[in-house]
Amino acid sequence: MQASAPLSAAPSPAPALTIHFQGASLAPSQFEQRWRRSAAALQAAGVGEGDVVALMMRNSPEAVELMVAVRYLGAQWCPVNWHFKTDEVQYIVQDSGAKLFIADAALLAGLTGLDAGATRVFCIRGALPGVPAWEPLRDASEPIGRLSARPRGAMLYTSGTTGRPKGILRHAMTPSQVEAGVQVRRAAYGIAPGLRGLLTAPWYHSAPNSFALGIALEGGELFIEERFDAERTLQLIAAQRLTHAYLVPTMYVRMLALPPEVRSRYDLSSMRFVSSTGSPCPPDVKRAMIEWWGPVIHECYGASELGYMTLLTSEQALRKPGSAGLPLPGVSLRILDEQNRELPRNVPGLIYIHQPATPDFSYVGNHEARERMEVAGLKTMGDIGYIDDEGFLYIVDRKSDMVISGGVNIYPVEIEIELQRMPGVADCAVFGIPDPEFGEALAAAVQLAEGAACGADEVRAWLRERLAGYKVPRVVEFHAQLPREDTGKIFKRKLREPYWAGQARRV
Structure with missing residues (x-):
């Protein structure tokens, strides 16, 4: 077994991070004191190497502070989507085996009947009767000193064909992986000395999480917004002379939709690097952003499990x-057929990659799913694409049914399971349809039981009570009989085709 390397062998949480939030600033020395005190409090609560701390928090300095503190202990932080309902949160907290669950008091108050099992629960950023507050424990702790724990990264939950999300149990990073990870973040996010970065996307997502962590580890100034607002983003860039931002295509669309007189009101010339991941950006949207902001728009293709794989600059996008x-650099990328044979250029197949900067992983309670992804040291997420004559990757479809809406991964099986429990529903299928703002939206095809009566609003209301709002289909269509393949499986392609006809892209 490899011995743990001192944390000094990797970039330590930098003391040079300034955080700006809701009109107040947290100086570098204050931020360092807070994450070191949080690390000490976590350690006193029993958190050590390989343990998990679940965090359900809106964008805030406390979220970044706890992420850094957990990383310092060699543990994993598990960001929980703040839109989740009680059952969804309860599953993740218990499935992850989290030692602690720390949540914003306002969010925790909405989780009626939450059973956290053996996990200790704390509230933060507010008070809640009967729930201990985290801040007093943090503030009473002496700042932690030097440790020799190797970092692991976040335990992100990503859904699968079983309908329940799977937690990514990350192995400890080697010193070389830590250093390689620094280089990947610099390429993907443009992290450089003196940056003034903006975080408006929900930090519980993989990429915003990594963006904030990268700035925390290398220093700079981070402006945090609780939520995205199109004109507010322009105001901040102009007033604070921001240089870096993480934005997604949905945000581009909303900013481009602002009236021309509003858009022209703000000087955006300070921006040097905008990164985007999560969902493909339509070429016309990207072209419009480049014409407006200049050649600062960058897009990465990646996956929570495997890390970033490719990068597309503004010049290349045009x-x-x-x-x-x-x-x-360092990424191996191959296109294979179903028999694992490499395909020639310009022929679509399954995308397989190896990113040496990303430590290996397993899925919590589902090691077989991880093993099925790998062929000869390369792994696939089931995406289908091809490589052109110049080595550029094009993604044309997904083998799985996953829908990416506004950069959020949505797995239809989870929604179908809930919908099948609805009285009067005989069968159903949920799938992705094109959406000009979010890239994809959800549609549900429903077959009712004989004699049952139900409307689209009733279907949406049933799901809204049980799932996060973004999982509720925008379109609900009813079928006397759903189309089926020879095997009896619902023929989703036939349901999707009418919506995607004439579209240049398939995802």
């Missing part, structure tokens, strides 16, 4: 519209 970019 020359290669629709491409996902070139492989990042």
Whole structure:
């Protein structure tokens, strides 16, 4: 077994981070004191290497502070989507085996009947009767000193074909992986000395989480917003002379929709690097952003499990519209057929990659799913694409039914399971349809039981009571009989095709 390397072998949480939030600033020395006190309090609560701390918090300095503190202990932080309902949160807290669950008091108050099992629960950023507050424990702790724990990264939950999300149990990073990870973040987010970064996307997502962590580890100034607002984003860039931001295509669409007189009101010339991941950006949207902001728009293709794989610059996007970019340095990228044979250029197949900067992983309670992803040291997420004559990757479809809406991964099986429990529903299928703002939206095809009567609003109301709002289909269509393949499985492609006809892209 490899011995733990001192944390000094990797970039330590930098003391040079300034955080700006809701009109107040947290100086570098204050931020360092807070994360070191949090680390000490976590350690006193029994958190050590390989343990998990679940965090359900809105964008805030406390979220970044706890992320850094958990990382310092060699543990994993598990960001929980703040839109989740009680059952969804309860599953993740218990399935992850979290030692602690720390949640914003306002969010925790909405989780009626939450059973956290053996997990200790704390509230933060507010008070809640009967729930201990985290801040007094943190503030009473002496700042932690030097440790020799290797970092692991976040335990992100990503859904699968079983309908329940799977937690990514990350192995400890080697010193070389830590250093390689620094280089990947610099390429993907443009992190550089003196940056003034903006975080408006929900930090519980993989990429915003990594963006905030990268700035915390290398220093700079981070402006945190609880939520995205199109004009507010422009105001901040102009007033604070911001240089870096993490934005997604949905945000581009909303900013581009602002009236021309509003858009022209703000000086955006300070921006040097905008990164985008999570969902493909339509070429016309990207072209419009480049024409407006200049050649600062960058897009990465990646996965929570495997890390970032490719990067597309503004110049490349204009020359290669629709491409996902070139492989990042050190990344192995191959296109294989169903028999694991490498395909020639311009022929679509399954995308397999190896990113040496990303430590290996397993899924909590589902090691077989991880094993099925790998062929000869390369792994696939089931995406289908091809490599052109110049080495640029193009993604044309997904083998799985996963829907990406506004950068959020949504797995239809989870929604179908809930819908099948609805009285009067005989069968159903949920799938993705094109959406000009979010890239994809959800549609549900429903077959009612004989004699049952039900409307689209009733279907949506049933799901809204049981699932996060973004999982509720925008379109609900009813069928006397759902189309089926010879095997009896619902033929989703036939349901999707009418919506995607004439579209240049399939995802």
